Amino acid sequence: MKVTLLLTAALAAFALQAPAQTAPSRVAADQIPTQKGPLTVQPITHGSVVFTWNGKTIYVDPYGGAQAYAGLAAPDVILITDIHGDHLDPKTLAGLSVGKALLVVPPAVAEQLPAEYQPQIRILRNGQRLDTLGLRVAAIPMYNLPQTADARHPKGRGNGYVLTLGGKNVYLSGDTEDIAEMRALKGIDVAFVCMNLPYTMDVPQAAQAVLAFQPGIVYPYHYRGQNGLSDVAAFQKTVNAANRKIDVRLRNWYPATK
Known part of the structure:
Protein backbone atom coordinates (compact mmCIF):
# COMPACT_ATOMS: atom_id res chain seq x y z
CA MET A 1 0.00 0.00 0.00
CA LYS A 2 2.85 2.33 0.99
CA VAL A 3 4.66 1.61 -2.29
CA THR A 4 1.49 2.36 -4.26
CA LEU A 5 1.04 5.71 -2.50
CA LEU A 6 4.67 6.66 -3.15
CA LEU A 7 4.37 5.75 -6.84
CA THR A 8 1.16 7.76 -7.18
CA ALA A 9 2.80 10.78 -5.55
CA ALA A 10 5.83 10.50 -7.83
CA LEU A 11 3.68 10.33 -10.98
CA ALA A 12 1.66 13.33 -9.83
CA ALA A 13 4.83 15.34 -9.23
CA PHE A 14 6.13 14.41 -12.71
CA ALA A 15 2.87 15.49 -14.31
CA LEU A 16 3.10 18.88 -12.60
CA GLN A 17 6.65 19.35 -13.88
CA ALA A 18 5.93 18.25 -17.47
CA PRO A 19 5.41 21.13 -19.94
CA ALA A 20 1.84 21.67 -21.04
CA GLN A 21 1.15 20.87 -24.68
CA THR A 22 -1.27 23.23 -26.36
CA ALA A 23 -3.32 21.58 -29.05
CA PRO A 24 -3.49 23.66 -32.25
CA SER A 25 -6.80 25.20 -33.20
CA ARG A 26 -7.69 23.65 -36.56
CA VAL A 27 -10.89 23.20 -38.51
CA ALA A 28 -11.94 19.64 -39.29
CA ALA A 29 -10.33 18.01 -42.29
CA ASP A 30 -12.28 17.15 -45.45
CA GLN A 31 -12.01 13.92 -47.40
CA ILE A 32 -12.30 13.79 -51.17
CA PRO A 33 -12.52 10.38 -52.89
CA THR A 34 -9.90 9.39 -55.47
CA GLN A 35 -9.13 6.21 -57.38
CA LYS A 36 -6.53 5.30 -54.76
CA GLY A 37 -8.35 6.12 -51.56
CA PRO A 38 -9.38 9.40 -49.96
CA LEU A 39 -7.51 12.66 -50.26
CA THR A 40 -7.58 14.32 -46.84
CA VAL A 41 -7.53 18.12 -46.92
CA GLN A 42 -6.45 19.80 -43.69
CA PRO A 43 -6.53 23.60 -43.70
CA ILE A 44 -3.80 25.09 -41.53
CA THR A 45 -3.70 28.88 -41.95
CA HIS A 46 -3.69 31.48 -44.74
CA GLY A 47 -2.04 29.74 -47.74
CA SER A 48 -0.97 26.65 -45.81
CA VAL A 49 -2.67 23.27 -46.23
CA VAL A 50 -1.74 19.63 -45.59
CA PHE A 51 -2.82 16.79 -47.86
CA THR A 52 -2.73 13.12 -46.94
CA TRP A 53 -3.18 10.58 -49.72
CA ASN A 54 -2.16 6.99 -50.41
CA GLY A 55 0.09 6.88 -47.36
CA LYS A 56 1.86 10.14 -48.30
CA THR A 57 1.70 13.55 -46.63
CA ILE A 58 2.12 16.79 -48.56
CA TYR A 59 2.66 20.17 -46.90
CA VAL A 60 1.93 23.30 -48.92
CA ASP A 61 3.67 26.54 -47.88
CA PRO A 62 4.24 25.52 -44.23
CA TYR A 63 3.89 28.72 -42.23
CA GLY A 64 2.62 29.91 -38.89
CA GLY A 65 4.90 28.01 -36.51
CA ALA A 66 5.58 24.31 -36.10
CA GLN A 67 2.89 24.02 -33.40
CA ALA A 68 0.24 24.54 -36.10
CA TYR A 69 1.25 21.11 -37.47
CA ALA A 70 1.27 19.24 -34.14
CA GLY A 71 -0.24 15.77 -34.44
CA LEU A 72 0.09 15.61 -38.23
CA ALA A 73 2.35 13.14 -40.00
CA ALA A 108 14.01 31.91 -56.28
CA VAL A 109 12.96 29.86 -53.25
CA ALA A 110 15.83 27.40 -53.70
CA GLU A 111 18.26 30.31 -53.52
CA GLN A 112 16.89 31.39 -50.14
CA LEU A 113 16.52 28.03 -48.41
CA PRO A 114 19.17 27.23 -45.80
CA ALA A 115 22.06 25.08 -47.01
CA GLU A 116 20.95 22.09 -44.92
CA TYR A 117 17.94 21.60 -47.23
CA GLN A 118 19.82 21.74 -50.52
CA PRO A 119 20.13 17.93 -51.00
CA GLN A 120 16.34 17.63 -50.67
CA ILE A 121 15.40 20.31 -53.20
CA ARG A 122 13.86 19.71 -56.61
CA ILE A 123 13.55 22.90 -58.65
CA LEU A 124 10.55 23.40 -60.91
CA ARG A 125 10.17 26.38 -63.19
CA ASN A 126 6.87 27.51 -64.69
CA GLY A 127 5.82 24.88 -67.23
CA GLN A 128 7.90 22.04 -65.74
CA ARG A 129 6.60 18.96 -63.93
CA LEU A 130 7.84 16.20 -61.66
CA ASP A 131 6.56 12.66 -61.18
CA THR A 132 7.35 11.33 -57.72
CA LEU A 133 5.83 9.04 -55.07
CA GLY A 134 2.90 8.15 -57.31
CA LEU A 135 1.82 11.73 -57.95
CA ARG A 136 2.57 14.42 -60.51
CA VAL A 137 3.46 18.01 -59.66
CA ALA A 138 3.17 20.59 -62.45
CA ALA A 139 4.34 24.18 -61.94
CA ILE A 140 2.28 26.92 -63.52
CA PRO A 141 2.63 30.71 -63.48
CA MET A 142 1.38 32.99 -60.70
CA TYR A 143 1.77 36.73 -60.99
CA ASN A 144 0.21 40.18 -60.66
CA LEU A 145 -1.53 42.21 -63.35
CA PRO A 146 -0.50 44.41 -64.97
CA GLN A 147 2.98 42.96 -65.31
CA THR A 148 5.37 45.65 -64.10
CA ALA A 149 8.96 45.71 -62.89
CA ASP A 150 7.88 46.54 -59.33
CA ALA A 151 5.04 43.97 -59.05
CA ARG A 152 4.87 42.12 -55.74
CA HIS A 153 4.67 38.87 -57.70
CA PRO A 154 6.42 39.09 -61.09
CA LYS A 155 5.81 36.38 -63.67
CA GLY A 156 8.28 33.52 -63.45
CA ARG A 157 9.43 33.97 -59.85
CA GLY A 158 6.82 31.86 -58.08
CA ASN A 159 4.85 28.73 -58.86
CA GLY A 160 1.24 27.79 -58.69
CA TYR A 161 0.91 24.01 -58.71
CA VAL A 162 -1.36 21.35 -60.14
CA LEU A 163 -1.12 18.03 -58.32
CA THR A 164 -2.40 14.91 -60.06
CA LEU A 165 -3.09 12.05 -57.68
CA GLY A 166 -5.51 9.14 -57.82
CA GLY A 167 -7.14 10.51 -60.97
CA LYS A 168 -7.83 13.93 -59.41
CA ASN A 169 -6.30 17.27 -60.38
CA VAL A 170 -5.73 19.70 -57.51
CA TYR A 171 -4.84 23.32 -58.28
CA LEU A 172 -3.04 25.62 -55.81
CA SER A 173 -3.09 29.19 -57.06
CA GLY A 174 -0.27 30.65 -55.00
CA ASP A 175 -0.25 34.46 -55.03
CA THR A 176 -1.78 35.48 -58.32
CA GLU A 177 -4.43 37.48 -60.08
CA ASP A 178 -6.94 36.08 -62.57
CA ILE A 179 -4.28 35.42 -65.16
CA ALA A 180 -4.88 33.79 -68.53
CA GLU A 181 -3.05 30.63 -67.41
CA MET A 182 -5.53 30.18 -64.56
CA ARG A 183 -8.57 30.81 -66.73
CA ALA A 184 -7.32 28.28 -69.27
CA LEU A 185 -7.04 25.41 -66.77
CA LYS A 186 -8.94 22.25 -67.74
CA GLY A 187 -10.14 19.27 -65.73
CA ILE A 188 -9.49 20.71 -62.27
CA ASP A 189 -11.31 18.72 -59.61
CA VAL A 190 -10.25 20.74 -56.56
CA ALA A 191 -8.96 24.32 -56.52
CA PHE A 192 -7.48 26.54 -53.82
CA VAL A 193 -7.85 30.15 -54.93
CA CYS A 194 -6.41 33.25 -53.26
CA MET A 195 -8.25 36.57 -52.86
CA ASN A 196 -6.64 39.34 -50.84
CA LEU A 197 -5.92 42.91 -51.88
CA PRO A 198 -3.49 44.46 -52.57
CA TYR A 199 -1.35 41.34 -52.86
CA THR A 200 -3.40 39.18 -55.22
CA MET A 201 -6.93 39.76 -56.53
CA ASP A 202 -10.28 40.85 -55.18
CA VAL A 203 -13.37 38.69 -54.68
CA PRO A 204 -15.04 39.52 -58.04
CA GLN A 205 -11.82 38.74 -59.94
CA ALA A 206 -11.45 35.41 -58.14
CA ALA A 207 -15.08 34.52 -58.80
CA GLN A 208 -14.83 35.27 -62.51
CA ALA A 209 -11.62 33.26 -62.83
CA VAL A 210 -13.23 30.26 -61.11
CA LEU A 211 -16.26 30.53 -63.37
CA ALA A 212 -13.89 30.42 -66.36
CA PHE A 213 -12.08 27.18 -65.44
CA GLN A 214 -14.97 25.57 -63.51
CA PRO A 215 -13.37 23.35 -60.87
CA GLY A 216 -15.55 20.72 -59.24
CA ILE A 217 -14.68 21.99 -55.74
CA VAL A 218 -13.12 25.31 -54.78
CA TYR A 219 -11.72 26.46 -51.47
CA PRO A 220 -11.16 30.19 -50.99
CA TYR A 221 -7.85 30.44 -49.12
CA HIS A 222 -5.16 33.07 -48.61
CA TYR A 223 -7.89 35.67 -48.04
CA ARG A 224 -6.37 37.96 -45.40
CA GLY A 225 -5.40 41.35 -46.80
CA GLN A 226 -4.45 44.82 -45.55
CA ASN A 227 -8.04 45.56 -44.59
CA GLY A 228 -8.81 42.25 -42.89
CA LEU A 229 -10.46 39.15 -44.28
CA SER A 230 -12.03 39.08 -47.73
CA ASP A 231 -15.76 38.40 -48.03
CA VAL A 232 -15.63 34.73 -48.98
CA ALA A 233 -19.41 34.43 -48.55
CA ALA A 234 -19.79 36.98 -51.36
CA PHE A 235 -17.40 34.89 -53.44
CA GLN A 236 -19.56 31.82 -52.87
CA LYS A 237 -22.72 33.73 -53.73
CA THR A 238 -21.27 35.11 -56.97
CA VAL A 239 -19.93 31.75 -58.13
CA ASN A 240 -23.08 29.79 -57.33
CA ALA A 241 -25.39 32.40 -58.83
CA ALA A 242 -23.71 31.66 -62.16
CA ASN A 243 -22.87 27.97 -61.70
CA ARG A 244 -24.53 25.90 -58.97
CA LYS A 245 -22.46 22.83 -59.87
CA ILE A 246 -19.26 24.31 -58.42
CA ASP A 247 -18.98 23.21 -54.79
CA VAL A 248 -17.65 26.28 -52.94
CA ARG A 249 -16.32 25.14 -49.57
CA LEU A 250 -15.89 27.86 -46.98
CA ARG A 251 -13.49 26.90 -44.21
CA ASN A 252 -11.97 29.05 -41.48
CA TRP A 253 -8.31 29.45 -42.41
CA TYR A 254 -7.86 31.93 -39.54
CA PRO A 255 -9.17 30.09 -36.45
CA ALA A 256 -7.52 32.55 -34.05
CA THR A 257 -9.40 35.44 -35.68
CA LYS A 258 -12.50 36.52 -33.79
Missing part, protein backbone atom coordinates in the same frame (compact mmCIF):
# COMPACT_ATOMS: atom_id res chain seq x y z
CA ALA A 74 5.77 14.34 -41.10
CA PRO A 75 5.81 15.48 -44.74
CA ASP A 76 6.97 13.34 -47.65
CA VAL A 77 6.69 16.33 -50.02
CA ILE A 78 6.75 20.06 -49.31
CA LEU A 79 5.56 22.50 -51.97
CA ILE A 80 6.61 26.14 -51.64
CA THR A 81 5.15 28.70 -53.99
CA ASP A 82 7.13 31.92 -53.41
CA ILE A 83 9.80 33.74 -51.41
CA HIS A 84 7.52 35.81 -49.16
CA GLY A 85 7.43 34.95 -45.46
CA ASP A 86 3.89 33.57 -45.52
CA HIS A 87 5.06 30.92 -48.00
CA LEU A 88 8.77 30.42 -47.36
CA ASP A 89 9.03 30.34 -43.55
CA PRO A 90 12.42 28.95 -42.45
CA LYS A 91 11.49 29.21 -38.76
CA THR A 92 8.49 26.92 -39.24
CA LEU A 93 10.51 24.52 -41.39
CA ALA A 94 13.18 24.33 -38.68
CA GLY A 95 10.60 23.15 -36.16
CA LEU A 96 9.19 20.38 -38.34
CA SER A 97 10.43 16.86 -39.05
CA VAL A 98 11.39 17.42 -42.68
CA GLY A 99 14.40 15.13 -42.94
CA LYS A 100 12.71 12.71 -45.37
CA ALA A 101 10.79 15.36 -47.32
CA LEU A 102 11.30 16.31 -50.94
CA LEU A 103 11.12 20.11 -51.26
CA VAL A 104 9.59 21.18 -54.58
CA VAL A 105 10.27 24.87 -55.14
CA PRO A 106 10.88 27.55 -57.80
CA PRO A 107 14.47 28.72 -58.34
Whole structure:
Protein backbone atom coordinates (compact mmCIF):
# COMPACT_ATOMS: atom_id res chain seq x y z
CA MET A 1 0.00 0.00 0.00
CA LYS A 2 2.85 2.33 0.99
CA VAL A 3 4.66 1.61 -2.29
CA THR A 4 1.49 2.36 -4.26
CA LEU A 5 1.04 5.71 -2.50
CA LEU A 6 4.67 6.66 -3.15
CA LEU A 7 4.37 5.75 -6.84
CA THR A 8 1.16 7.76 -7.18
CA ALA A 9 2.80 10.78 -5.55
CA ALA A 10 5.83 10.50 -7.83
CA LEU A 11 3.68 10.33 -10.98
CA ALA A 12 1.66 13.33 -9.83
CA ALA A 13 4.83 15.34 -9.23
CA PHE A 14 6.13 14.41 -12.71
CA ALA A 15 2.87 15.49 -14.31
CA LEU A 16 3.10 18.88 -12.60
CA GLN A 17 6.65 19.35 -13.88
CA ALA A 18 5.93 18.25 -17.47
CA PRO A 19 5.41 21.13 -19.94
CA ALA A 20 1.84 21.67 -21.04
CA GLN A 21 1.15 20.87 -24.68
CA THR A 22 -1.27 23.23 -26.36
CA ALA A 23 -3.32 21.58 -29.05
CA PRO A 24 -3.49 23.66 -32.25
CA SER A 25 -6.80 25.20 -33.20
CA ARG A 26 -7.69 23.65 -36.56
CA VAL A 27 -10.89 23.20 -38.51
CA ALA A 28 -11.94 19.64 -39.29
CA ALA A 29 -10.33 18.01 -42.29
CA ASP A 30 -12.28 17.15 -45.45
CA GLN A 31 -12.01 13.92 -47.40
CA ILE A 32 -12.30 13.79 -51.17
CA PRO A 33 -12.52 10.38 -52.89
CA THR A 34 -9.90 9.39 -55.47
CA GLN A 35 -9.13 6.21 -57.38
CA LYS A 36 -6.53 5.30 -54.76
CA GLY A 37 -8.35 6.12 -51.56
CA PRO A 38 -9.38 9.40 -49.96
CA LEU A 39 -7.51 12.66 -50.26
CA THR A 40 -7.58 14.32 -46.84
CA VAL A 41 -7.53 18.12 -46.92
CA GLN A 42 -6.45 19.80 -43.69
CA PRO A 43 -6.53 23.60 -43.70
CA ILE A 44 -3.80 25.09 -41.53
CA THR A 45 -3.70 28.88 -41.95
CA HIS A 46 -3.69 31.48 -44.74
CA GLY A 47 -2.04 29.74 -47.74
CA SER A 48 -0.97 26.65 -45.81
CA VAL A 49 -2.67 23.27 -46.23
CA VAL A 50 -1.74 19.63 -45.59
CA PHE A 51 -2.82 16.79 -47.86
CA THR A 52 -2.73 13.12 -46.94
CA TRP A 53 -3.18 10.58 -49.72
CA ASN A 54 -2.16 6.99 -50.41
CA GLY A 55 0.09 6.88 -47.36
CA LYS A 56 1.86 10.14 -48.30
CA THR A 57 1.70 13.55 -46.63
CA ILE A 58 2.12 16.79 -48.56
CA TYR A 59 2.66 20.17 -46.90
CA VAL A 60 1.93 23.30 -48.92
CA ASP A 61 3.67 26.54 -47.88
CA PRO A 62 4.24 25.52 -44.23
CA TYR A 63 3.89 28.72 -42.23
CA GLY A 64 2.62 29.91 -38.89
CA GLY A 65 4.90 28.01 -36.51
CA ALA A 66 5.58 24.31 -36.10
CA GLN A 67 2.89 24.02 -33.40
CA ALA A 68 0.24 24.54 -36.10
CA TYR A 69 1.25 21.11 -37.47
CA ALA A 70 1.27 19.24 -34.14
CA GLY A 71 -0.24 15.77 -34.44
CA LEU A 72 0.09 15.61 -38.23
CA ALA A 73 2.35 13.14 -40.00
CA ALA A 74 5.77 14.34 -41.10
CA PRO A 75 5.81 15.48 -44.74
CA ASP A 76 6.97 13.34 -47.65
CA VAL A 77 6.69 16.33 -50.02
CA ILE A 78 6.75 20.06 -49.31
CA LEU A 79 5.56 22.50 -51.97
CA ILE A 80 6.61 26.14 -51.64
CA THR A 81 5.15 28.70 -53.99
CA ASP A 82 7.13 31.92 -53.41
CA ILE A 83 9.80 33.74 -51.41
CA HIS A 84 7.52 35.81 -49.16
CA GLY A 85 7.43 34.95 -45.46
CA ASP A 86 3.89 33.57 -45.52
CA HIS A 87 5.06 30.92 -48.00
CA LEU A 88 8.77 30.42 -47.36
CA ASP A 89 9.03 30.34 -43.55
CA PRO A 90 12.42 28.95 -42.45
CA LYS A 91 11.49 29.21 -38.76
CA THR A 92 8.49 26.92 -39.24
CA LEU A 93 10.51 24.52 -41.39
CA ALA A 94 13.18 24.33 -38.68
CA GLY A 95 10.60 23.15 -36.16
CA LEU A 96 9.19 20.38 -38.34
CA SER A 97 10.43 16.86 -39.05
CA VAL A 98 11.39 17.42 -42.68
CA GLY A 99 14.40 15.13 -42.94
CA LYS A 100 12.71 12.71 -45.37
CA ALA A 101 10.79 15.36 -47.32
CA LEU A 102 11.30 16.31 -50.94
CA LEU A 103 11.12 20.11 -51.26
CA VAL A 104 9.59 21.18 -54.58
CA VAL A 105 10.27 24.87 -55.14
CA PRO A 106 10.88 27.55 -57.80
CA PRO A 107 14.47 28.72 -58.34
CA ALA A 108 14.01 31.91 -56.28
CA VAL A 109 12.96 29.86 -53.25
CA ALA A 110 15.83 27.40 -53.70
CA GLU A 111 18.26 30.31 -53.52
CA GLN A 112 16.89 31.39 -50.14
CA LEU A 113 16.52 28.03 -48.41
CA PRO A 114 19.17 27.23 -45.80
CA ALA A 115 22.06 25.08 -47.01
CA GLU A 116 20.95 22.09 -44.92
CA TYR A 117 17.94 21.60 -47.23
CA GLN A 118 19.82 21.74 -50.52
CA PRO A 119 20.13 17.93 -51.00
CA GLN A 120 16.34 17.63 -50.67
CA ILE A 121 15.40 20.31 -53.20
CA ARG A 122 13.86 19.71 -56.61
CA ILE A 123 13.55 22.90 -58.65
CA LEU A 124 10.55 23.40 -60.91
CA ARG A 125 10.17 26.38 -63.19
CA ASN A 126 6.87 27.51 -64.69
CA GLY A 127 5.82 24.88 -67.23
CA GLN A 128 7.90 22.04 -65.74
CA ARG A 129 6.60 18.96 -63.93
CA LEU A 130 7.84 16.20 -61.66
CA ASP A 131 6.56 12.66 -61.18
CA THR A 132 7.35 11.33 -57.72
CA LEU A 133 5.83 9.04 -55.07
CA GLY A 134 2.90 8.15 -57.31
CA LEU A 135 1.82 11.73 -57.95
CA ARG A 136 2.57 14.42 -60.51
CA VAL A 137 3.46 18.01 -59.66
CA ALA A 138 3.17 20.59 -62.45
CA ALA A 139 4.34 24.18 -61.94
CA ILE A 140 2.28 26.92 -63.52
CA PRO A 141 2.63 30.71 -63.48
CA MET A 142 1.38 32.99 -60.70
CA TYR A 143 1.77 36.73 -60.99
CA ASN A 144 0.21 40.18 -60.66
CA LEU A 145 -1.53 42.21 -63.35
CA PRO A 146 -0.50 44.41 -64.97
CA GLN A 147 2.98 42.96 -65.31
CA THR A 148 5.37 45.65 -64.10
CA ALA A 149 8.96 45.71 -62.89
CA ASP A 150 7.88 46.54 -59.33
CA ALA A 151 5.04 43.97 -59.05
CA ARG A 152 4.87 42.12 -55.74
CA HIS A 153 4.67 38.87 -57.70
CA PRO A 154 6.42 39.09 -61.09
CA LYS A 155 5.81 36.38 -63.67
CA GLY A 156 8.28 33.52 -63.45
CA ARG A 157 9.43 33.97 -59.85
CA GLY A 158 6.82 31.86 -58.08
CA ASN A 159 4.85 28.73 -58.86
CA GLY A 160 1.24 27.79 -58.69
CA TYR A 161 0.91 24.01 -58.71
CA VAL A 162 -1.36 21.35 -60.14
CA LEU A 163 -1.12 18.03 -58.32
CA THR A 164 -2.40 14.91 -60.06
CA LEU A 165 -3.09 12.05 -57.68
CA GLY A 166 -5.51 9.14 -57.82
CA GLY A 167 -7.14 10.51 -60.97
CA LYS A 168 -7.83 13.93 -59.41
CA ASN A 169 -6.30 17.27 -60.38
CA VAL A 170 -5.73 19.70 -57.51
CA TYR A 171 -4.84 23.32 -58.28
CA LEU A 172 -3.04 25.62 -55.81
CA SER A 173 -3.09 29.19 -57.06
CA GLY A 174 -0.27 30.65 -55.00
CA ASP A 175 -0.25 34.46 -55.03
CA THR A 176 -1.78 35.48 -58.32
CA GLU A 177 -4.43 37.48 -60.08
CA ASP A 178 -6.94 36.08 -62.57
CA ILE A 179 -4.28 35.42 -65.16
CA ALA A 180 -4.88 33.79 -68.53
CA GLU A 181 -3.05 30.63 -67.41
CA MET A 182 -5.53 30.18 -64.56
CA ARG A 183 -8.57 30.81 -66.73
CA ALA A 184 -7.32 28.28 -69.27
CA LEU A 185 -7.04 25.41 -66.77
CA LYS A 186 -8.94 22.25 -67.74
CA GLY A 187 -10.14 19.27 -65.73
CA ILE A 188 -9.49 20.71 -62.27
CA ASP A 189 -11.31 18.72 -59.61
CA VAL A 190 -10.25 20.74 -56.56
CA ALA A 191 -8.96 24.32 -56.52
CA PHE A 192 -7.48 26.54 -53.82
CA VAL A 193 -7.85 30.15 -54.93
CA CYS A 194 -6.41 33.25 -53.26
CA MET A 195 -8.25 36.57 -52.86
CA ASN A 196 -6.64 39.34 -50.84
CA LEU A 197 -5.92 42.91 -51.88
CA PRO A 198 -3.49 44.46 -52.57
CA TYR A 199 -1.35 41.34 -52.86
CA THR A 200 -3.40 39.18 -55.22
CA MET A 201 -6.93 39.76 -56.53
CA ASP A 202 -10.28 40.85 -55.18
CA VAL A 203 -13.37 38.69 -54.68
CA PRO A 204 -15.04 39.52 -58.04
CA GLN A 205 -11.82 38.74 -59.94
CA ALA A 206 -11.45 35.41 -58.14
CA ALA A 207 -15.08 34.52 -58.80
CA GLN A 208 -14.83 35.27 -62.51
CA ALA A 209 -11.62 33.26 -62.83
CA VAL A 210 -13.23 30.26 -61.11
CA LEU A 211 -16.26 30.53 -63.37
CA ALA A 212 -13.89 30.42 -66.36
CA PHE A 213 -12.08 27.18 -65.44
CA GLN A 214 -14.97 25.57 -63.51
CA PRO A 215 -13.37 23.35 -60.87
CA GLY A 216 -15.55 20.72 -59.24
CA ILE A 217 -14.68 21.99 -55.74
CA VAL A 218 -13.12 25.31 -54.78
CA TYR A 219 -11.72 26.46 -51.47
CA PRO A 220 -11.16 30.19 -50.99
CA TYR A 221 -7.85 30.44 -49.12
CA HIS A 222 -5.16 33.07 -48.61
CA TYR A 223 -7.89 35.67 -48.04
CA ARG A 224 -6.37 37.96 -45.40
CA GLY A 225 -5.40 41.35 -46.80
CA GLN A 226 -4.45 44.82 -45.55
CA ASN A 227 -8.04 45.56 -44.59
CA GLY A 228 -8.81 42.25 -42.89
CA LEU A 229 -10.46 39.15 -44.28
CA SER A 230 -12.03 39.08 -47.73
CA ASP A 231 -15.76 38.40 -48.03
CA VAL A 232 -15.63 34.73 -48.98
CA ALA A 233 -19.41 34.43 -48.55
CA ALA A 234 -19.79 36.98 -51.36
CA PHE A 235 -17.40 34.89 -53.44
CA GLN A 236 -19.56 31.82 -52.87
CA LYS A 237 -22.72 33.73 -53.73
CA THR A 238 -21.27 35.11 -56.97
CA VAL A 239 -19.93 31.75 -58.13
CA ASN A 240 -23.08 29.79 -57.33
CA ALA A 241 -25.39 32.40 -58.83
CA ALA A 242 -23.71 31.66 -62.16
CA ASN A 243 -22.87 27.97 -61.70
CA ARG A 244 -24.53 25.90 -58.97
CA LYS A 245 -22.46 22.83 -59.87
CA ILE A 246 -19.26 24.31 -58.42
CA ASP A 247 -18.98 23.21 -54.79
CA VAL A 248 -17.65 26.28 -52.94
CA ARG A 249 -16.32 25.14 -49.57
CA LEU A 250 -15.89 27.86 -46.98
CA ARG A 251 -13.49 26.90 -44.21
CA ASN A 252 -11.97 29.05 -41.48
CA TRP A 253 -8.31 29.45 -42.41
CA TYR A 254 -7.86 31.93 -39.54
CA PRO A 255 -9.17 30.09 -36.45
CA ALA A 256 -7.52 32.55 -34.05
CA THR A 257 -9.40 35.44 -35.68
CA LYS A 258 -12.50 36.52 -33.79
